[in-house]
Amino acid sequence: MTRRSCAIYATGIVCAHLLILGIALLVAQVFQTMIQERIKKAVMNELNSYSFFLRTAVSMWMGSMGIEVFMNRTVHEVLWGFKDPLLSKIHAMRPEVDENFGLMYNKNGTHEGEFVFHTGEKNYMDYGKIDTWNGISQMNWWSSNQSNMINGTDGSVFHTFLSRKELLYIFAADLCRSIHLGYVADTEVKGIPAFRFAPPSDVLAPPDENPSNAGFCVPAGDCLGKGVLKVSVCREGAPIVVSFPHFYQAEEKYINAIDGMNPNEEEHETYLDINPTTGVPIRACKRAQLNVILKRVSGFPKTKFLNETIFPIMYVNETATIDDDSAAQMRTLLLIVTVVSNFPVIIVGLGVILLVVLIFLVCRNRQRKNEVKRIDFTEAFHSFATAKDETAYTQVSNQVEDSPENRTNQPLRNGSYIAMSPVEAQKC
Numbered sequence: 001m002t003r004r005s006c007a008i009y010a011t012g013i014v015c016a017h018l019l020i021l022g023i024a025l026l027v028a029q030v031f032q033t034m035i036q037e038r039i040k041k042a043v044m045n046e047l048n049s050y051s052f053f054l055r056t057a058v059s060m061w062m063g064s065m066g067i068e069v070f071m072n073r074t075v076h077e078v079l080w081g082f083k084d085p086l087l088s089k090i091h092a093m094r095p096e097v098d099e100n101f102g103l104m105y106n107k108n109g110t111h112e113g114e115f116v117f118h119t120g121e122k123n124y125m126d127y128g129k130i131d132t133w134n135g136i137s138q139m140n141w142w143s144s145n146q147s148n149m150i151n152g153t154d155g156s157v158f159h160t161f162l163s164r165k166e167l168l169y170i171f172a173a174d175l176c177r178s179i180h181l182g183y184v185a186d187t188e189v190k191g192i193p194a195f196r197f198a199p200p201s202d203v204l205a206p207p208d209e210n211p212s213n214a215g216f217c218v219p220a221g222d223c224l225g226k227g228v229l230k231v232s233v234c235r236e237g238a239p240i241v242v243s244f245p246h247f248y249q250a251e252e253k254y255i256n257a258i259d260g261m262n263p264n265e266e267e268h269e270t271y272l273d274i275n276p277t278t279g280v281p282i283r284a285c286k287r288a289q290l291n292v293i294l295k296r297v298s299g300f301p302k303t304k305f306l307n308e309t310i311f312p313i314m315y316v317n318e319t320a321t322i323d324d325d326s327a328a329q330m331r332t333l334l335l336i337v338t339v340v341s342n343f344p345v346i347i348v349g350l351g352v353i354l355l356v357v358l359i360f361l362v363c364r365n366r367q368r369k370n371e372v373k374r375i376d377f378t379e380a381f382h383s384f385a386t387a388k389d390e391t392a393y394t395q396v397s398n399q400v401e402d403s404p405e406n407r408t409n410q411p412l413r414n415g416s417y418i419a420m421s422p423v424e425a426q427k428c
Contacts, residue, residue: 067086069302082102083099112154113173114133115132116132117131124160127157127158128157128159133171137150138150142177142216143214143219146215152170153170157279162276167180168197174242176231181197182199189282189322192331194273194275195274196272196273198269198272204226204229204250218233228242228247228250243310244288245268245287246315248268254310269285282330283320284320286317286318292310292311295308
């Protein structure tokens with residue numbers, strides 16, 4: 001083989017390698033771009049809509065970065081955020097995707113939205129009810145008009161003069177829906193009487209137990225079991241499920257699937273203690289649990305040992321009680337309200353008491369007069385009976401009284417007499 005032939009052969013080999021390498025790099029670049037474009041949805045558990053080969057490729061790519069299904073993080077990191085390696089890769093290509101993740105990340109100093117409330121001027125029963133939330137009077141996430149309604153208050157205030165028989169409605173922005181609370185029992189907080197209201201078991205019941213909850217199944221008919229609510233529709237498609245802590249009031253299958261679950265009313269019930277006269281909550285306890293849906297994904301070998309269930313991430317326990325100064329002011333206010341509202345009864349009561357006293361005094365006065373008359377008559381009769389022989393009678397006469405010497409020589413005559421007075425016996 002000549003030197004010229006060798007040069008041509010070597011050039012051909014180099015060109016072929018360069019062509020193959022170029023095509024490989026181009027394919028790799030396209031593949032990486034495609035992966036990074038779709039990885040966010042993949043993380044959001046949307047991989048079931050992709051082909052088996054694409055899911056396998058994503059799994060291999062995540063495995064190459066050391067990303068596992070579960071990770072160990074501190075409580076501070078989970079709550080307030082940490083830099084996630086997967087999100088960091090996405091952030092490099094899509095700056096709008098935040099590379100930090102945390103349940104409370106960037107939530108300090110935030111609120112649940114802008115609320116417009118009714119003042120109750122026309123109807124006191126409407127006091128505190130929500131008119132609009134973030135400019136809307138009805139949501140569009142759920143599959144029925146009833147489920148999309150914004151009912152009740154935000155839970156901070158209610159109308160006055162509550163009844164034990166009524167249901168209280170609260171719009172819970174973190175649940176993306178309205179819930180109702182029923183009367184549980186009478187209680188007392190720092191000397192203030194209160195009614196305890198709590199969500200009944202039918203709040204998160206499936207449609208076969210509570211047909212009004214059918215609208216919370218999205219898409220229609222896709223429902224979870226009792227005691228849990230899927231809120232993916234208002235969480236950008238994330239497989240988020242909310243429940244009460246430790247799956248309180250939920251089905252046994254969710255409780256038994258996770259070790260350590262021990263639901264009980266005292267520690268895991270959400271309730272409000274409300275003074276029925278003022279409608280002001282004096283003690284509140286909000287307890288909610290955040291969960292994710294776990295299930296096997298075909299093409300992801302790391303998920304082949306997972307059982308489909310709802311996995312708890314964390315639960316919150318927000319408790320607030322009225323302070324001592326406010327409690328003292330409320331007790332004073334309730335005392336004034338009680339006195340004013342019962343003022344007619346108090347007046348009637350005082351009138352009845354005074355009437356009884358008057359009757360008693362009148363009767364006592366009459367009794368004393370009768371006793372005085374009886375005593376005077378008895379004494380007078382006794383004096384007359386014992387001293388009539390020693391009593392002189394003075395005749396009524398217009399004549400000048402005679403001297404004692406003349407009076408002794410005159411006999412006694414009949415006539416009119418007045419007065420009686422005992423005198424010394426005279427000799428005849």
